[in-house]
Amino acid sequence: MAKKTARQLKLGAVLVGVGNDQFGWRDPDLPGDASIDINWFIKNAQLAEASKFDFVFLVDSPFITPDTTPHFLNRLEPLTLLSALAVTTSKIGLIATLTTSYWEPYNVARQFASLDNISHGRAGWNVVTTGLEGASRNYGREEHFDHAVRYARAHEFVQVVQGLWDSYEDDAFPRDKVAGVFLDKTKQHALNHKGEFFSVAGPLALSRSKQGQPVIFQAGISEDGRNLGAHIADGIYAGVDNFEDAQEYYADVKARASALGRDPDHITIAPGLSPIIEDTDEAARERVESRKEKLDLDKLLVQLGRAFNYHDFRKYPLDEPFPDVSHLSLNAYKGGAERIVRRAREGNLTLRQAAYRLAERGSNFVGSPQTVADEIERWFVGRAADGFNLHISRPSDFAKFREQVLPILQAKGLFKTEYEHDTLRGHLGLPVPENRWTLQAAQLQAAE
Numbered sequence: 001m002a003k004k005t006a007r008q009l010k011l012g013a014v015l016v017g018v019g020n021d022q023f024g025w026r027d028p029d030l031p032g033d034a035s036i037d038i039n040w041f042i043k044n045a046q047l048a049e050a051s052k053f054d055f056v057f058l059v060d061s062p063f064i065t066p067d068t069t070p071h072f073l074n075r076l077e078p079l080t081l082l083s084a085l086a087v088t089t090s091k092i093g094l095i096a097t098l099t100t101s102y103w104e105p106y107n108v109a110r111q112f113a114s115l116d117n118i119s120h121g122r123a124g125w126n127v128v129t130t131g132l133e134g135a136s137r138n139y140g141r142e143e144h145f146d147h148a149v150r151y152a153r154a155h156e157f158v159q160v161v162q163g164l165w166d167s168y169e170d171d172a173f174p175r176d177k178v179a180g181v182f183l184d185k186t187k188q189h190a191l192n193h194k195g196e197f198f199s200v201a202g203p204l205a206l207s208r209s210k211q212g213q214p215v216i217f218q219a220g221i222s223e224d225g226r227n228l229g230a231h232i233a234d235g236i237y238a239g240v241d242n243f244e245d246a247q248e249y250y251a252d253v254k255a256r257a258s259a260l261g262r263d264p265d266h267i268t269i270a271p272g273l274s275p276i277i278e279d280t281d282e283a284a285r286e287r288v289e290s291r292k293e294k295l296d297l298d299k300l301l302v303q304l305g306r307a308f309n310y311h312d313f314r315k316y317p318l319d320e321p322f323p324d325v326s327h328l329s330l331n332a333y334k335g336g337a338e339r340i341v342r343r344a345r346e347g348n349l350t351l352r353q354a355a356y357r358l359a360e361r362g363s364n365f366v367g368s369p370q371t372v373a374d375e376i377e378r379w380f381v382g383r384a385a386d387g388f389n390l391h392i393s394r395p396s397d398f399a400k401f402r403e404q405v406l407p408i409l410q411a412k413g414l415f416k417t418e419y420e421h422d423t424l425r426g427h428l429g430l431p432v433p434e435n436r437w438t439l440q441a442a443q444l445q446a447a448e
């Protein structure tokens with residue numbers, strides 16, 4: 001009998017097709033067009049659902065260069081893709097990344113509310129502000145918003161979207177065919193929002209799903225990123241890369257949320273996970289070493305530069321101290337760029353070492369299925385994570401996780417063997433938010 005613990009590990013499946021490292025796409029078992037083949041996504045979402053994953057998760061970005069990594073180079077648009085997954089799965093949550101820097105709240109509210117209705121309450125939105133400045137040129141703008149502006153805009157953006165999602169109270173449509181009453185007009189509400197960034201009247205032409213509103217995820221590690229997460233996030237795709245940092249991030253974001261009067265248990269913190277699983281610890285370590293030998297340094301330097309808006313690190317000497325980049329704007333992946341500089345300084349790293357260090361990111365989970373499951377448990381119990389976002393690309397890696405690691409986690413009582421809910425909020429242990437207008441009316445009535 002598996003032990004039962006109150007707190008359960010949450011698992012997301014990040015479907016990254018041909019992957020974002022140097023090797024994944026060359027796996028003989030992975031179709032070269034996985035990132036644009038809807039059947040690849042359907043198959044893997046169904047496998048994740050059969051293994052009781054809580055959600056699938058799609059990353060996205062509105063800017064590419066010829067040096068962009070394989071999955072990002074050529075991929076399907078997330079909302080369109082998730083609509084197809086909504087009708088080919090029935091339990092698993094469906095989370096798409098969408099940037100607040102290049103959209104309007106009305107569009108975003110409509111798209112996610114549609115996905116939430118199509119999937120019967122399984123939609124989630126990963127709110128990002130976009131790191132790459134080149135995106136501005138795809139949207140008719142000369143410049144990317146500054147980091148602080150992006151975050152202020154994101155905060156207001158989400159509030160407007162959530163306001164629009166409450167346009168109809170849950171009993172707004174009597175659809176009384178005999179009496180001829182389709183809508184109860186008193187239950188339709190315009191938002192009439194006028195703020196620093198947006199002016200949105202509403203109402204939105206779509207009612208709520210059975211989970212009330214789509215779930216909000218967020219990703220961003222700077223101070224502003226942490227504050228936004230503490231304010232708005234039901235879940236966080238955490239950009240952490242070792243246990244100690246993860247614990248610090250976890251405690252910090254939850255403390256910020258508590259200080260705002262929020263229940264910290266209502267934020268699922270889920271770092272990315274790319275485990276290297278082999279039959280023995282030794283075999284797994286050998287795989288890591290042999291990958292390291294094959295890494296193309298030029299490509300690593302491009303990846304390093306990405307955090308600094310694709311700054312070209314290939315022009316610096318490799319074996320001298322990490323170059324002084326203090327003159328560069330940190331407007332792109334600010335939190336990530338600051339971390340690279342800090343680590344290089346603290347470790348007295350050369351440029352070559354810093355590039356390899358970045359490639360080792362996420363190599364905390366290397367070993368036999370037992371070792372990987374134990375390490376997941378350590379992070380979960382040690383409050384470094386509430387769950388993980390497993391990157392799904394190579395079929396054999398995903399199979400090993402499902403068939404060998406998950407049963408160990410289930411035997412430990414950490415992960416469910418059956419779904420207990422069929423909405424994303426249900427999976428994440430989140431209450432259905434009351435419609436704000438219904439709540440207001442009830443409060444007014446109580447006060448009378």
Ligand SMILES: Cc1cc2nc3c(=O)[nH]c(=O)nc-3n(C[C@H](O)[C@H](O)[C@H](O)COP(=O)(O)O)c2cc1C
Nearest residue numbers: 059060128129130131219220221222225239334335
């Ligand atoms: C773990 C993580 C994942 C992210 N995923 C995306 C993404 O899929 N698409 C995107 O446009 N930006 C993404 N971002 C970028 C952030 O939204 C943000 O614009 C950028 O990281 C700068 O914020 P920060 O300094 O707070 O990290 C991600 C950031 C982090 C840390």
